[in-house]
Structure formats: C-alpha cells, structure tokens
Amino acid sequence: MEKFDQLTGPAAPLDMANIDTDQIIPKQFLKTIDREGLGKGLFYDFRFDMEGKEKPDFVLNLPAYKGARMIVAGDNFGCGSSREHAPWALMDFGIRCVISTSFADIFYNNCFSNGLLPVVLKADEVHELMGEAKGGNHVFAVDLQAQTVVSPSGKTFGFDIDPGRKEKMLKGLDAIGETLEHASAIDRFEDKRRMTRTWATA
Amino acid sequence: MGKTLYDKIWDAHVVAVEPGGETILYIDLHLIHEVTTPQAFAGLRAAHRPVRRPDLTLAVADHNTPTEGQALGVDAVADLEARLQLQTLGRNVKEYGIEFFPMGDIRNGIVHVVGPEQGRTQPGMTIVCGDSHTSTHGAFGALAHGIGTSEVEHVLATQTLRQRKAKNMRVMFVGEPIPGVGAKDFALALIGEIGTGGGTGSVIEYAGPAIEALSMEGRMTLCNLSIEGGAKAGLIAPDDKTYAYIVGKPGAPKGGAWDLAVTEWRGLKSDADAHFDREITIDVSKLAPTLTWGTSPEDTMAVDGLVPDPESFSTDDKRAGAQRALDYMGLKAGQPITDAKVQRVFIGSCTNSRIEDLRQAALIARKALDKGLKVATGVRAMIVPGSGLVKHQAEEEGLDQVFLQAGFEWREPGCSMCLGMNPDRLEPEERCASTSNRNFEGRQGRAGRTHLMSPAMAAAAAFAGHIADVREYL
Ligand code: SF4
Numbered sequence: 001m002e003k004f005d006q007l008t009g010p011a012a013p014l015d016m017a018n019i020d021t022d023q024i025i026p027k028q029f030l031k032t033i034d035r036e037g038l039g040k041g042l043f044y045d046f047r048f049d050m051e052g053k054e055k056p057d058f059v060l061n062l063p064a065y066k067g068a069r070m071i072v073a074g075d076n077f078g079c080g081s082s083r084e085h086a087p088w089a090l091m092d093f094g095i096r097c098v099i100s101t102s103f104a105d106i107f108y109n110n111c112f113s114n115g116l117l118p119v120v121l122k123a124d125e126v127h128e129l130m131g132e133a134k135g136g137n138h139v140f141a142v143d144l145q146a147q148t149v150v151s152p153s154g155k156t157f158g159f160d161i162d163p164g165r166k167e168k169m170l171k172g173l174d175a176i177g178e179t180l181e182h183a184s185a186i187d188r189f190e191d192k193r194r195m196t197r198t199w200a201t202a
Numbered sequence: 203m204g205k206t207l208y209d210k211i212w213d214a215h216v217v218a219v220e221p222g223g224e225t226i227l228y229i230d231l232h233l234i235h236e237v238t239t240p241q242a243f244a245g246l247r248a249a250h251r252p253v254r255r256p257d258l259t260l261a262v263a264d265h266n267t268p269t270e271g272q273a274l275g276v277d278a279v280a281d282l283e284a285r286l287q288l289q290t291l292g293r294n295v296k297e298y299g300i301e302f303f304p305m306g307d308i309r310n311g312i313v314h315v316v317g318p319e320q321g322r323t324q325p326g327m328t329i330v331c332g333d334s335h336t337s338t339h340g341a342f343g344a345l346a347h348g349i350g351t352s353e354v355e356h357v358l359a360t361q362t363l364r365q366r367k368a369k370n371m372r373v374m375f376v377g378e379p380i381p382g383v384g385a386k387d388f389a390l391a392l393i394g395e396i397g398t399g400g401g402t403g404s405v406i407e408y409a410g411p412a413i414e415a416l417s418m419e420g421r422m423t424l425c426n427l428s429i430e431g432g433a434k435a436g437l438i439a440p441d442d443k444t445y446a447y448i449v450g451k452p453g454a455p456k457g458g459a460w461d462l463a464v465t466e467w468r469g470l471k472s473d474a475d476a477h478f479d480r481e482i483t484i485d486v487s488k489l490a491p492t493l494t495w496g497t498s499p500e501d502t503m504a505v506d507g508l509v510p511d512p513e514s515f516s517t518d519d520k521r522a523g524a525q526r527a528l529d530y531m532g533l534k535a536g537q538p539i540t541d542a543k544v545q546r547v548f549i550g551s552c553t554n555s556r557i558e559d560l561r562q563a564a565l566i567a568r569k570a571l572d573k574g575l576k577v578a579t580g581v582r583a584m585i586v587p588g589s590g591l592v593k594h595q596a597e598e599e600g601l602d603q604v605f606l607q608a609g610f611e612w613r614e615p616g617c618s619m620c621l622g623m624n625p626d627r628l629e630p631e632e633r634c635a636s637t638s639n640r641n642f643e644g645r646q647g648r649a650g651r652t653h654l655m656s657p658a659m660a661a662a663a664a665f666a667g668h669i670a671d672v673r674e675y676l
Contacts, residue, residue: 017523018398018498022642027623031266031283033240033290045644050630074519076399079432080642081621082334083238084350102399105368105434106334106348113352162366164222175352176251179360182226185218186254186362189228199459199466202257 002115003172009069013133020080025089039092070097078107204473211345230327236291237265238332242355243294253298261302266623269613311589311615314338314552321451325440325467337428341421343440369479371404375412377487385420386656387492389427394502401433418447419558430499439471493655496527511535546634547583547664551620554637555588559657566661577609578667586618635663
C-alpha cells in the first residue's frame with residue numbers, strides 16, 4: 001500500500017450525493033486482471049459523451065481542475081458495489097483524498113487498503129469546503145498525522161480517524177503481513193474450531 | 203445484558219484483537235468469482251503466499267458469463283477481456299486447489315444463489331465474498347458481507363479479516379401483506395424509509411411475524427437488499443424453515459452430525475434483553491406493490507402512486523437530485539407511474555432468480571396466458587435463472603414452457619443484465635422493469651432506465667407493456 005502522510009493540491013467539487021461505484025468506474029472497466037490503468041475509466045459517463053468526447057462542463061474536465069488531487073463530494077460517497085476498482089481508478093487518476101460527510105462501508109475499507117484517504121467531516125464543514133473548492137483558489141492541504149484539512153482561505157478543519165488505520169496508512173503497512181504475525185493465534189483458533197464444530201464437514 | 207445474534211456470531215469468531223481495536227475475525231466460508239479476484243491472486247503469487255484454507259473457499263463464474271451457449275465453454279466467450287478473466291479464474295483455482303463450478307457446470311450460477319443451494323451457507327458462519335450482495339447469506343443467520351479485492355487477498359492468505367464491530371439495528375416487520383406484496387416490496391419500502399445511507403455502519407437484524415412467515419427465498423431477497431440501505435449485513439435468526447432448506451444439500455452435515463448442528467443453531471438468536479442501537483417497525487399490511495421511480499434504490503413509490511414532484515423534497519440538494527433523476531429516467535413529476543412504457547423486462551439477479559421467484563413470475567404468466575395475453579409487442583423480456591440447478595428445477599416444473607409460450611426468453615444462468623458486464627444490457631433510454639437491486643445511472647447499460655420491482659410485478663409489466671399493478675394480474 002502507498003503511504004499517505006501529507007498532501008497539498010487542487011480539490012475538485014463533486015456536488016452530488018450518493019455517488020456510487022458504478023459511476024466512479026463503470027462495469028466495462030472491470031474486466032481487467034490488473035490494478036493499474038483504471039484512471040482512464042474514472043467517472044467515465046460523467047467525463048465523456050456517447051461518442052467518447054470529453055464533456056467540457058464536467059468538473060474534472062475543466063482546465064482549473066486538471067491535476068486535481070482531492071475530491072469534495074456529497075453524502076454517502078462510494079455506495080453500491082464492492083469493486084476495489086473504484087479506489088484504484090481514483091488513485092490512478094491522481095486522486096489521493098476524498099472529503100465527504102459519509103462513505104459507504106466497503107468503499108471506506110477499500111480506501112484504507114490502498115492509501116486513499118477518506119476524510120469525514122460534518123455537513124456544514126463539507127458545505128463550506130465545497131464552496132471553497134468551487135472558488136478560484138482551490139488548493140487544499142491535508143495532514144494525516146495532524147488530522148487536519150486546511151482550506152484555501154486558511155481555515156483548519158480537524159477530522160477523526162481510527163488510530164490503527166491511521167498508523168498503517170502513515171507507514172504504508174501491508175495488512176496481510178501484520179495479520180500473519182498472529183499466525184499462531186489463527187492456528188489455535190482453528191484447533192478449537194475443529195473440536196467444537198464436530199458436526200461440520202469443513 | 204443480553205447479546206444480539208450479531209454479537210454472538212462475532213464473539214465466536216474473534217481470533218485476536220489488535221491494540222488499536224481492530225479485530226481479526228475468522229472466516230468460515232469465502233466465496234469467490236472472476237471479477238474481483240485476479241488482482242488478489244496476483245498479489246498472493248507476488249508475495250509467495252499460499253491459500254490458507256482452499257477447503258473453505260468456493261469459486262463460481264457468474265458476473266461476465268454470457269447467458270447462452272455456455273456448454274461451449276470459456277473458449278467460446280466472444281468478449282476477449284471477459285474470456286481472459288474467466289480463464290484466469292480457472293487457472294488460479296487449479297493452482298491453489300480451490301473447488302470451482304465452471305461455466306456450464308449445472309452447479310454454477312450467481313455466487314449468492316450457489317452458496318445456499320449447495321448447503322455451504324449455514325447458520326452462525328462468517329461468510330465473505332468480493333461482492334456487495336454477500337449480505338444475501340444473512341437469511342440463514344450467517345454474518346455475511348462484501349469485501350474488496352485487497353481483503354479477498356487477505357482472506358485467501360489468512361482465512362481472517364480485519365474488522366471493526368458495527369452497530370446493531372433491528373427492523374421488525376409486522377402485519378400480513380396483501381396479495382401481490384412480498385419480500386421485495388418489504389425491502390424497497392424499508393430503503394425508501396431509511397434511505398441508502400440509513401444502515402451505514404450497522405448490521406440489521408430482521409425479525410417479527412412477517413419475517414417468520416417469509417420463505418427462505420423471500421428472506422434472501424430481503425437480506426440481499428440490506429446493502430442498498432447501506433447496512434454492512436442483514437441477519438435473520440435461523441428457524442425450522444432454515445433447517446428444512448439446508449437439510450440434504452451437498453454441503454450440509456449428515457446423519458448424527460446434522461442433529462448436533464441443529465441443536466447448536468437453535469441457540470442463534472438475539473437474547474430478549476439484547477440492546478439494539480436503533481429499532482424500526484414496518485407494518486407490511488399497509489404496503490402496496492412497490493417499485494423505484496428514480497436512480498437510487500431509496501427512490502421508491504407505490505405502484506398506484508404518482509411520480510413525486512422534486513419541489514416536495516425537503517432540501518435544495520434533494521430537490522436537485524430528484525430533478526436530475528426524473529430527467530435521467532424520462533419521467534414527469536405527477537404522472538402515474540403506470541403510464542411509463544417499458545421496452546425491456548429482466549427477471550433475474552441474486553435478488554430474485556431463485557425457484558420461488560420464477561414460480562411467482564410464472565403464476566402471473568399463466569394467468570395472463572389464460573386471458574389470451576402475450577408479452578406486449580415491443581417488449582423484450584428475459585428470464586435468467588440464478589443457477590444451473592434453478593434452471594433445471596424450473597424446467598422440471600414446466601415453468602420454462604409457460605415463459606416461452608408467453609413470449610419470454612429463457613436464458614442460461616449468471617448475473618446477466620443486473621450489471622450488464624456480459625452482452626445483456628439496455629440500450630440508451632430503454633426502460634426496464636427489473637428484479638435486480640440497483641437502479642443507478644448506467645447500471646444496466648449506459649443511459650438505460652431501471653425500475654426495481656418484484657418478479658410478479660416485472661412479469662405484469664411484460665404483459666402490459668408499461669409499469670403495471672400486479673394486483674390486476676392476480
Ligand atoms: S446478480 Fe448483480 S448484484 Fe448479484 S452478484 Fe451478480 S452482479 Fe452482483
């Protein structure tokens with residue numbers, strides 16, 4: 001997993017609630033057997049028209065937001081399918097942080113498997129940041145260690161994050177490697193499981 | 203204080219707790235399919251890690267399989283990328299010794315139909331799959347939820363998952379539904395009430411007399427849709443119906459072991475004094491057949507109602523969202539929803555492709571045939587059974603003949619037009635009466651318009667040529 005500690009860059013406002021993973025990365029891009037290269041399909045139906053031409057008015061197509069590193073989005077971002085292709089596509093496109101009032105559970109977990117930081121703030125705070133992201137200066141600074149987002153106008157917003165997840169993200173740790181440190185506990189659990197579930201076939 | 207069913211299953215699976223509070227939870231069954239696993243196996247291989255418990259893993263091919271010509275095998279799949287993905291799964295399961303029902307095997311089908319059908323889904327288990335509708339298996343009193351590909355890799359390597367405990371929520375379904383109203387309507391009504399984010403961070407236990415009265419198929423439909431209400435998982439305490447469904451299935455305990463298992467399963471219920479963080483009651487006797495009008499599963503309405511006016515929504519954001527949904531769906535505020543003409547009907551998906559779903563659709567089809575009706579001109583109606591075994595059972599019962607006579611297409615099993623990764627999909631602006639679970643923009647094909655509803659309602663729409671009230675076809 002890629003480390004995340006600090007990030008400064010343009011934030012794009014995506015002022016819609018319930019942006020689902022089908023919108024983040026449509027099905028035709030799920031046939032890949034790789035993790036890389038999914039940025040081309042990010043928000044495909046928003047970015048491109050039926051002929052495959054860029055839609056000039058979609059926020060990520062506006063010259064001001066080229067090179068966006070963050071997204072400020074409406075409620076319940078990432079609902080829908082469990083496809084990890086969604087965070088992969090965002091990362092591949094250059095997005096490393098999404099700010100919203102809430103995230104769907106599986107998407108939220110998937111972010112932490114990939115070093116994409118989901119920041120949860122209160123409704124009025126997201127509203128304010130959305131306003132700033134729509135403005136002329138929309139360069140935000142996010143600091144995971146300090147748990148802050150600093151808006152272009154210089155206002156600081158603190159956010160909560162699970163300490164274990166924060167630690168892993170800061171260090172870019174491999175969750176499987178960490179879990180395998182508990183291999184003997186897993187062995188013991190399986191021994192007990194075998195003894196108590198005598199009726200089970202597996 | 204007492205424990206909820208969720209608490210009990212959770213506690214029985216804790217392997218270790220990390221200092222930060224993350225719990226390493228043991229996984230009893232890991233279901234896998236072609237779309238969300240290639241990168242997980244690639245990761246294992248790169249790290250030289252084995253699959254810890256291939257025997258607790260089961261693979262199917264379902265998401266991008268074509269719904270015809272399956273006997274020809276993977277090499278005949280026209281879409282090259284889909285073919286490569288299917289071949290990759292075949293290679294991976296072989297290399298790691300995982301049981302696999304390949305395309306064309308009668309046991310193959312949609313992962314959430316196959317698990318229960320094989321008796322692999324059992325009460326008290328923890329079950330995961332790289333697919334959000336894994337919540338389906340909660341119908342058996344199993345803690346089941348979707349995971350991402352990195353987590354698939356984690357489960358393959360360790361047979362555990364790092365988790366944080368969710369909140370407990372309970373939805374009581376009381377009352378007796380009117381004819382034409384069933385589990386799909388219960389689920390849509392609930393999502394309409396709590397919203398797509400309503401269950402976020404919670405495991406929902408469904409209880410009450412209306413749940414006890416539901417068949418296992420109905421319970422699976424309801425639990426399946428838990429994720430559309432944002433919940434981590436849905437759960438229903440097992441009872442005699444559960445055991446009757448499982449007994450004799452290939453994966454079920456046999457002989458004396460069966461009795462031991464049932465004795466244990468009987469303890470799987472929430473204690474009377476268990477605490478739920480949130481409780482909701484829904485009186486199903488008040489429900490009309492329900493469907494969606496918009497582009498989110500929470501955009502629900504009664505079939506005899508009028509399409510809502512965006513002005514009636516409470517906030518600017520919601521008004522804008524509703525207007526966008528109406529524009530996308532090609533509907534006008536205030537119009538009767540039954541005026542909306544349909545070009546496609548899809549009966550299938552892990553929500554509604556089991557034998558009982560097909561029987562319900564066939565019942566409507568038989569009655570319509572008796573009245574001399576056929577699938578309306580200009581409507582293409584497809585039935586996609588959830589598995590090879592469901593298809594076979596339906597054929598034994600003659601349901602395929604009823605459908606074919608009425609003008610439906612009888613297809614081979616898979617996810618099909620639920621997500622349109624295979625060739626079955628909507629053309630732009632085609633309107634579809636669909637028994638699937640997501641009506642998102644573009645879900646069934648770019649610019650396609652999806653109305654979610656029950657199999658009986660979808661069958662009625664096929665004959666009417668527009669959204670129709672199933673009660674007129676009963
Ligand atoms: S039928 Fe649809 S929702 Fe169910 S597993 Fe397949 S794609 Fe997912």
